Amino acid sequence: MKILAPANHKGGVGKTKTATQFAQYAAVVLAEKGIINKRVLLIDFDPQTNASQQFLKMETDPSSPEGFMPPIHPDYSSDDDSWNGRSSIADIFYPELGTQGIRPYPTYLPNLDICPAHSSRLETARQVRKSEVAELILNRLKLFLDQDDVKEEYDLVVIDTSPSKCPLTTCALKAATHMVIPCVMEDKSIKGVFGMLQFWLQQNENRDELNKLELIGIFANMYDARTSLHTQHYEALSKTPGISKYLLNEKLSRRIAFAEVDSDSACPKSIFNYPDSDKAKQEALSLYEIIAKRMFNYV
Amino acid sequence: MSKKKFGISQELAVSMAKTIDMGESKTNYYSTKIAIDRIKIDPENPRKLFLNISDIKKGLNKNDPDFEKKQQEFDEQRILADSIEKEGLIHPVIAYKDGESFNLVAGERRLLATMILGKEFIEARVFNQKPTGYKKKLVQWFENNERKDLTLSERIANIQDLVHAYNQENSDSKLTADSLAKICNLSKPQSYAYLQVINANASIKKAISDGVLNDLDAARKLSSLDEGEARLAINGIQKGELKTSHIKKKKIITPPATRTKPGRARVAVDFGKTKKLEVAKVVLTTLLENPQIKSKLTEHLDIDWTSMSDISDKFSYIINLLERDVSK
Numbered sequence: 001m002k003i004l005a006p007a008n009h010k011g012g013v014g015k016t017k018t019a020t021q022f023a024q025y026a027a028v029v030l031a032e033k034g035i036i037n038k039r040v041l042l043i044d045f046d047p048q049t050n051a052s053q054q055f056l057k058m059e060t061d062p063s064s065p066e067g068f069m070p071p072i073h074p075d076y077s078s079d080d081d082s083w084n085g086r087s088s089i090a091d092i093f094y095p096e097l098g099t100q101g102i103r104p105y106p107t108y109l110p111n112l113d114i115c116p117a118h119s120s121r122l123e124t125a126r127q128v129r130k131s132e133v134a135e136l137i138l139n140r141l142k143l144f145l146d147q148d149d150v151k152e153e154y155d156l157v158v159i160d161t162s163p164s165k166c167p168l169t170t171c172a173l174k175a176a177t178h179m180v181i182p183c184v185m186e187d188k189s190i191k192g193v194f195g196m197l198q199f200w201l202q203q204n205e206n207r208d209e210l211n212k213l214e215l216i217g218i219f220a221n222m223y224d225a226r227t228s229l230h231t232q233h234y235e236a237l238s239k240t241p242g243i244s245k246y247l248l249n250e251k252l253s254r255r256i257a258f259a260e261v262d263s264d265s266a267c268p269k270s271i272f273n274y275p276d277s278d279k280a281k282q283e284a285l286s287l288y289e290i291i292a293k294r295m296f297n298y299v
Numbered sequence: 300m301s302k303k304k305f306g307i308s309q310e311l312a313v314s315m316a317k318t319i320d321m322g323e324s325k326t327n328y329y330s331t332k333i334a335i336d337r338i339k340i341d342p343e344n345p346r347k348l349f350l351n352i353s354d355i356k357k358g359l360n361k362n363d364p365d366f367e368k369k370q371q372e373f374d375e376q377r378i379l380a381d382s383i384e385k386e387g388l389i390h391p392v393i394a395y396k397d398g399e400s401f402n403l404v405a406g407e408r409r410l411l412a413t414m415i416l417g418k419e420f421i422e423a424r425v426f427n428q429k430p431t432g433y434k435k436k437l438v439q440w441f442e443n444n445e446r447k448d449l450t451l452s453e454r455i456a457n458i459q460d461l462v463h464a465y466n467q468e469n470s471d472s473k474l475t476a477d478s479l480a481k482i483c484n485l486s487k488p489q490s491y492a493y494l495q496v497i498n499a500n501a502s503i504k505k506a507i508s509d510g511v512l513n514d515l516d517a518a519r520k521l522s523s524l525d526e527g528e529a530r531l532a533i534n535g536i537q538k539g540e541l542k543t544s545h546i547k548k549k550k551i552i553t554p555p556a557t558r559t560k561p562g563r564a565r566v567a568v569d570f571g572k573t574k575k576l577e578v579a580k581v582v583l584t585t586l587l588e589n590p591q592i593k594s595k596l597t598e599h600l601d602i603d604w605t606s607m608s609d610i611s612d613k614f615s616y617i618i619n620l621l622e623r624d625v626s627k
Contacts, residue, residue, distance in 0.1 A: 037387065155387075190307060197318040204325035208484045209434075210393070210424065210441040212326040229305050236306035242319035297332045297422055 002295055003145060003157040004216075005176035007199070010192030011163035014182040014221035016050045017258060019160035024270050025288040026156050027112035035296050036111070038155040041104060043089050044117040045141070045172050047126065051160040052116035054262060055107040067119025073103055090121030092140045102144060108269060113154075126166045137167040142175040165195070173203055178214045178295050182221040185233035193218055216294045218243070219287060220251040250287040255280040327427050330391060332420040333401050338394065338410060341402040348372055348407060355414040379412040388413065391422040393438055395429045404430060405442040433464035440483055451513045458483070458493045492519040500526050506533045579610045586617055595620045 006018035023042040030036040044051040049068040052058050058068035069086060076085035087103040104113035128137055144150065145157060161172045173179065181196050183189050203213045218237070224230045234251075238244050252258065257280035261271050268274060274281040292298075307315075340352070349365045350372040359369055392406025401423065403410060413421045430438050440457050443449055461483070465474045480490035492515050496503070499522035506512040511533060512521070521529050535541030573579055586592055587600065600616075603609040 151389075191311070194311060194315050194318065197315060197322060201318055201322040201325065204322060208441050209438050212328075214326065214330060215322065232305040233307070236312075240307060240312045240315055242316040242323075246319070297330055 001145070001151045001154055001157065002178060003159065003176045004178045004180065004291075004295065005159045005161050005172050006180050006182055007161045007169065007173065007196050008181050008183060008189065008192045009163060009165055009169075009195040009199075010184075010189045013184050013189050013192065014252070015163065016046065016160050017252075017262075018180065018182050018221070019158050020051050020054050021271060021284055022288050022291060023112055023156075023158040024109060024272060025284070026158070026292065027109045028270075028272055029285070029288075030156075030292055030296070031111055033298075035292065035298055036155045039111045039113060039153055041150075041154045041157045042107075042112065042114045043141075043157060043159045043172075044114065045089060045122070045159050045168055046117055046162045047119045047122040047168075048162075049117040049119055052114065055114050056105055056116055058116065061118070061120050064120035064123070067123070069118045069120070070105065070116040073105060075103065086118075087115075088118035088121065089115040089141075090118040090125060092144045093121065093125045093137065122162075122168060126162070126164075126168050128167060138171050138174055141171045145175050169199075173199060173213065176213055177211075178216050180216040180291055181218040183218055184222050185220050185230040185237075187233075190233060190237065215246060216291055217246045217248045219248040222254045223251040224254050248287065248290060250283070250290050252283050252287055253279070255283075257281075258284075328393075328424045329427070330422070330424055333394065333423045333425065335410070335414060335419055335421055337400050338392075338421070339397070339400050339402055340407060341404055348411075350376065350411060352411070352414065355411055373415075376408060376412045376415055379408060380415040383409070383412050384416055388422050390442075391424050393426070393442060394423050395426040397429070401425065402429070404435065405439055432468050433461060436461035436464045437482060450510065451515060451518065452508045452510070454515075455493065455496055455507060459497050462494070462497065489515070492516065495519050495522050498522070500529060502526060502530045502533055506536075511537055576604060576607065576610070579607070579614075580604050583610060583614060583617075586614075592617060592621070595624065 004019075004022065006015045006022070008015060019042065023040050026036050027040045031040075042051060042055075047067065049058055052070065053068070057071050059071050061067045061069040070088050072085040073087055076083070078085075087101075087105075089102065091102055102115060104115050107114055125137055141159075150157075159172045159176060162168045179196070179200060181193050183193050197215075200213055200215055207213065220230070220234055223234070234247075238247050257271060257274065257278065260266055261269065271278075271281050271284050276282075338352075349368040354360075354369055354373070359366060359373060363369065388409060390406070390409070392409050393404040394401040394406075395404060396402075404426070406423075410421060426438075429435075436457070440461055443453065443457055458479075462474050462479070476487065476490045476494050479485065479494065480487045483490070485493070496507070496515065496518045499518065503512065503518060503521050506521075507518055512518050517536075521532055524532060532541060583602065587596075600613055602613050
């Protein structure tokens with residue numbers, strides 16, 4: 001089972017977009033090619049719940065008015081006393097809920113499931129005291145994904161990570177097998193790339209010889225080829241020793257179609273249902289194909 | 300207005316390049332698919348199978364002296380092949396590039412099973428350099444650890460090879476339990492246990508290699524016993540009279556032969572009781588006729604055969620006589 005985490009400490013660079021789109025790409029395109037034979041699981045590990053809101057009608061959390069929680073699970077029956085009908089990935093941090101298990105929600109794609117976020121619970125996990133972090137937080141996602149029933153069900157897991165340097169991000173990267181770094185070709189985002197490279201290095205210093213976190217690459221997101229800002233930053237990166245082999249040629253441009261598919265009333269729901277002539281679709285297909293090839297090693 | 304110029308600072312570029320370099324040195328392999336035709340078995344790896352690549356390609360030959368063993372292995376590989384076909388190859392094989400070929404470091408069974416499926420390519424982790432010495436043993440340790448059927452004997456052998464290889468390469472700093480725990484992803488108690496068992500006496504090592512002992516914790520506890528006690532305990536385990544949970548560090552709780560039922564262990568032999576004077580008389584007169592006991596008695600023993608108390612006292616007297624004799 002492969003586990004991909006798009007990651008960058010800088011917010012707003014397109015981590016959620018990458019996670020949700022790649023999960024859809026895998027569930028549709030890779031499944032058609034036979035690269036994916038089981039199912040794809042998308043995990044929303046960001047308290048902002050943006051990924052969850054793309055697929056589920058998240059509800060406001062009474063205990064945290066600015067936050068959201070998952071809706072009642074479609075499999076829940078009101079005469080079932082064993083759980084409250086809601087399940088989120090944050091439940092891994094609450095062992096007392098362990099008996100109900102983590103129940104992924106189905107999405108509009110037949111072989112794509114989502115473990116949604118729960119704002120207040122993930123926020124609580126993010127703010128755990130330093131002394132308790134290692135035991136309570138850091139290994140929990142890996143432990144969950146290492147379970148036999150999860151591996152039997154899914155070929156691919158995609159984790160939408162939180163932008164900040166916090167225990168949740170570390171927890172996600174500890175569980176991941178592969179990492180990709182979306183980057184807007186601007187100063188702060190590029191510095192975020194450097195931060196993620198250091199994170200990658202730290203991760204691998206603590207992993208055994210055969211389970212390293214593989215860096216798929218860095219790609220330009222929201223790229224505007226008309227601006228010197230973006231083109232020159234991209235060129236500078238491509239000339240930086242060591243970086244060039246990781247800097248992908250495939251880019252995602254700043255296109256309105258990518259924002260439109262996020263809307264609740266979007267139709268079609270996915271960029272991959274746009275006409276083949278659509279430039280946004282073509283860019284997405286090219287980028288995710290290269291990411292998939294580097295992950296799954298197919299020709 | 301002068302033309303805008305954007306880029307990355309020299310400092311940032313150098314830092315990123317250095318971080319990539321260090322990151323790559325920690326990830327010293329790349330994942331890919333390699334053509335099976337280009338794979339060779341590493342000549343330095345001792346082979347455990349009779350079946351080989353040529354047998355799969357050409358088919359088994361009934362005139363081969365190892366035909367039966369190869370057939371059995373083929374049938375086992377067939378089961379693995381079915382699993383790979385159903386689930387995919389969960390763990391890529393491990394190899395390193397050697398000219399135009401790839402030498403297999405680990406994963407021979409997976410390779411043969413994939414060939415049985417008729418596939419031309421196999422997923423592999425290809426090391427940038429040939430893993431040698433202790434690094435190679437470390438790779439094999441992690442590889443082997445994925446196997447559910449790995450015996451304690453195989454794990455001990457792996458760790459022993461790893462420790463030996465490390466100590467050879469680092470003559471001025473031997474591998475400690477703490478270091479072993481870190482590099483092998485073990486807990487400290489596990490690491491200590493492995494090192495203790497590696498240095499255990501011959502009977503424990505034999506019990507492990509014979510499959511009598513397949514639990515690390517039990518082996519660790521037995522290693523704290525002396526040779527005689529350990530052999531006794533192993534015999535008890537083999538006969539099913541002693542469970543490994545009965546063994547505490549430094550001592551066996553109960554010798555296996557006397558432990559017949561749960562509860563506190565006996566510390567003395569109980570000859571039984573009787574309420575019948577006639578029975579007591581038969582037992583005591585039989586004892587008194589024993590030549591060894593007769594020779595000990597310096598005077599005639601007057602016994603009141605009507606008194607349970609007197610018979611009991613005389614019985615104790617004889618036991619004490621014999622015990623005094625034994626302790627000389």
